[in-house]
Amino acid sequence: xxxxxxxxxxxxxxxxxxxxxxxxxxxxxxxxxxxxxxxxxxxxxxxxxxxxxxxxxxxxxxxxxxxxxxxxxxxxxxxxxxxxxxxxxxxxxxxxxxxxxxxxxxxxxxxxxxxxxxxxxxxxxxxxxxxxxxxxxxxxxxxxxxxxxxxxxxxxxxxxxxxxxxxxxxxxxxxxxxxxxxxxxxxxxxxxxxxxxxxxxxxxxxxxxxxxxxxxxxxxxxxxxxxxxxxxxxx
Ligand SMILES: Nc1ncnc2c1ncn2[C@@H]1O[C@H](COP(=O)(O)OP(=O)(O)OP(=O)(O)O)[C@@H](O)[C@H]1O
Numbered sequence: 001x002x003x004x005x006x007x008x009x010x011x012x013x014x015x016x017x018x019x020x021x022x023x024x025x026x027x028x029x030x031x032x033x034x035x036x037x038x039x040x041x042x043x044x045x046x047x048x049x050x051x052x053x054x055x056x057x058x059x060x061x062x063x064x065x066x067x068x069x070x071x072x073x074x075x076x077x078x079x080x081x082x083x084x085x086x087x088x089x090x091x092x093x094x095x096x097x098x099x100x101x102x103x104x105x106x107x108x109x110x111x112x113x114x115x116x117x118x119x120x121x122x123x124x125x126x127x128x129x130x131x132x133x134x135x136x137x138x139x140x141x142x143x144x145x146x147x148x149x150x151x152x153x154x155x156x157x158x159x160x161x162x163x164x165x166x167x168x169x170x171x172x173x174x175x176x177x178x179x180x181x182x183x184x185x186x187x188x189x190x191x192x193x194x195x196x197x198x199x200x201x202x203x204x205x206x207x208x209x210x211x212x213x214x215x216x217x218x219x220x221x222x223x224x225x226x227x228x229x230x231x232x233x234x235x
Contacts, residue, residue: 006051120152
């Protein structure tokens, strides 16, 4: 993102933000309530329009970007209530849908790969025992894990999570740390909005801190040892 500006109700909630996320980065976006963290990650992905500046995903503006299956986005809150009741496995399996071409129906190998990826994601997030439960009846923290598992099942290259640790217990935080370890071990790129790093701290390679819609501090903590320097292109 270069010179990114977002206005809400005539007010700049993101002001001239420049941010480049590199392949293999595990970036924590920090800052107090209302600093603009959620707005920043949504704007990076084109989910919120920029009033000025530009953002690109793998060098392409979001409106023309076609590689959405490479991006796993976990929103802050889950629209899982009401609607059609779905089991945890069904919700997590929906993370595989983006991988399928509309023009090419699933073949046997795809289905086996889908099942294996869904099983792995359920296991990583400690949800195997809940696979047949109705997702909308789970607790908030468990639902958050379901969302993370759904994104994980899609095996994205870039994983964007908005406050995955907000209001979740130690078990869910440990499950999230396990998911992150799996992703970073595979050299994936992670952007994570959070108030505090907690158990995720050892996995973070960079931080940006927002205040009143501006980046007030940036740190590089460490290189991700699994980072693929051969393809270390900006995302
Ligand atoms: N849809 C909207 N309409 C109007 N203002 C909005 C909207 N979404 C966000 N804002 C405002 O933009 C500012 C930044 O909000 P944002 O959700 O990005 O902050 P945040 O840092 O993620 O906060 P939190 O830690 O509380 O989630 C806030 O002042 C908020 O009130």
